[in-house]
Amino acid sequence: MAKVLVAEDEERIRNIVVDYLLKDGHKCLTAEDGVDALTILKNNPVDIMILDIMMPHIDGFSVCKIAREMSNIPIIILTAKNDEVDKLKGYRFGADDYMTKPFSPKVLSAKVQALLRRAHSITLQNAVKAGKIALMPTARTVFVDGMKIELTHKEFELLYFFMINQEQVFSREQLLNRIWGYDFGGNTRTVDTHIKTLRQKLGTEGSSIVTLIRSGYKFEVKNE
Amino acid sequence: MAKVLVAEDEERIRNIVVDYLLKDGHKCLTAEDGVDALTILKNNPVDIMILDIMMPHIDGFSVCKIAREMSNIPIIILTAKNDEVDKLKGYRFGADDYMTKPFSPKVLSAKVQALLRRAHSITLQNAVKAGKIALMPTARTVFVDGMKIELTHKEFELLYFFMINQEQVFSREQLLNRIWGYDFGGNTRTVDTHIKTLRQKLGTEGSSIVTLIRSGYKFEVKNE
DNA sequence: TAGTCATTTTCAAATAATTTAAAACTTAAA
DNA sequence: TTTAAGTTTTAAATTATTTGAAAATGACTA
Numbered sequence A, B: 001m002a003k004v005l006v007a008e009d010e011e012r013i014r015n016i017v018v019d020y021l022l023k024d025g026h027k028c029l030t031a032e033d034g035v036d037a038l039t040i041l042k043n044n045p046v047d048i049m050i051l052d053i054m055m056p057h058i059d060g061f062s063v064c065k066i067a068r069e070m071s072n073i074p075i076i077i078l079t080a081k082n083d084e085v086d087k088l089k090g091y092r093f094g095a096d097d098y099m100t101k102p103f104s105p106k107v108l109s110a111k112v113q114a115l116l117r118r119a120h121s122i123t124l125q126n127a128v129k130a131g132k133i134a135l136m137p138t139a140r141t142v143f144v145d146g147m148k149i150e151l152t153h154k155e156f157e158l159l160y161f162f163m164i165n166q167e168q169v170f171s172r173e174q175l176l177n178r179i180w181g182y183d184f185g186g187n188t189r190t191v192d193t194h195i196k197t198l199r200q201k202l203g204t205e206g207s208s209i210v211t212l213i214r215s216g217y218k219f220e221v222k223n224e
Numbered sequence C: 001t002a003g004t005c006a007t008t009t010t011c012a013a014a015t016a017a018t019t020t021a022a023a024a025c026t027t028a029a030a
Numbered sequence D: 001t002t003t004a005a006g007t008t009t010t011a012a013a014t015t016a017t018t019t020g021a022a023a024a025t026g027a028c029t030a
Helices: A011-023 A034-043 A060-070 A084-092 A105-123 A153-164 A172-180 A190-208 B011-023 B034-043 B060-070 B084-092 B105-120 B153-164 B172-180 B190-208
Strands: A003-007 A027-031 A048-052 A075-079 A097-100 A128-130 A133-136 A141-144 A147-149 A209-212 A216-219 B003-007 B027-031 B048-052 B075-079 B097-100 B128-130 B133-136 B141-144 B147-149 B209-212 B216-219
Touching (some): A003 A011, A011 A027, A048 A060, A048 A105, A060 A172, A084 A097, A084 B105, A128 A153, A133 A190, A153 A216, A172 A216, A190 A216, B003 B034, B011 B027, B011 B105, B034 B048, B034 B060, B048 B060, B153 B172, B190 B216
Parallel strands (some): B048 B075
Antiparallel strands (some): A141 A147
């Protein structure tokens, strides 16, 4: 029972996909072009996206790339091309899976299940660990070297985001988009301040959040 | 850099897969039959499994099912059958993805990346490699001969540009236009300085950046 | 509803690092 | 050998980040 965004310009195909997903008990949102898709994505808590490549206005690859800036949801690319180059392009832009037309709706629905299962198992996971830091999402608690530390909401969100996206650099803008929300109008430097307090509370492990001047911040596990 | 278990009885195919994964910087464990696969799985911290269906002793579906009881790792099923029923069976047993032989090793490697990203958020995605140099765009890190080196923003940009445009000569003006931006008003010699520091940090691999007098610079892989 | 407290955001000074430019030095080509 | 071009060094200029403190916001309680 997930919210699925189906971005596909051909009505016939869209309907087939939607029918199948509804039968599986999912809720569907539909978009007829790339602009539509991005708008919906911004304004709705979508769990997974099925994305056609050949669409008017903005093509699927670009949608994929932009979507990745604001969310981590699974993306299945759906297209007529069976080109290897295209497949690799899709993966490079952050897609999770790739299906070529004509496709079996049953297999599509199985893929959706598999991805949702995986996405959920991460978010509901008992603990995320990195070096001496252990974070329990459900309990919203964090331990550093066995000692519990108290974090504010934003600090927690920030640390959680970093821990499930280790070794990836994020610009301040990206962090604002992903943690504060795309519509945060405020100052970019806000991120710095939260990084500061978070580092402070993490103590010796604070250095796991590394600054990349002119690029942003990333979380990396310290090798002892 | 994940630990991948490749369970496949045909040696030829196993080798192709392993070769590709090693090239991507992963570590590989191999199993020749289902029993083997389960034993290895029990005794090693495996990050992802590539699983053939038709194997001696215990078939892939059963391995998949049993594996799911003990761990949550991503599983890619690899098989000769392109049967829809089989695909669905794989998904039902908890597989994350499905590939049919003959397959493209590149696409397999992309699928591995995509699943690892989702499962662990290890992003080695799109690592660019040349000789002993490996560059990870998303992590903004560079390894020379397995050792991490620290680059400034401009150095990184420059190296990245060279590595995705190997064997091509660029004049200082071209480099300024492409990396600094067309509106950079400054001195052409600025490029030299950055080339110098970059070469220094690359150590023995510094000579990969070759000077072409009166023409500019190019990046070429050294033949060892 | 006003007051209090914790959290979040903004701001500006201090600090740190990177980038640039200019001059001195080396090497390669004519 | 002379000249042109590339490299290195150094220091100045620029740009980013960190920090500490104050202002704003929001949630809770009396």
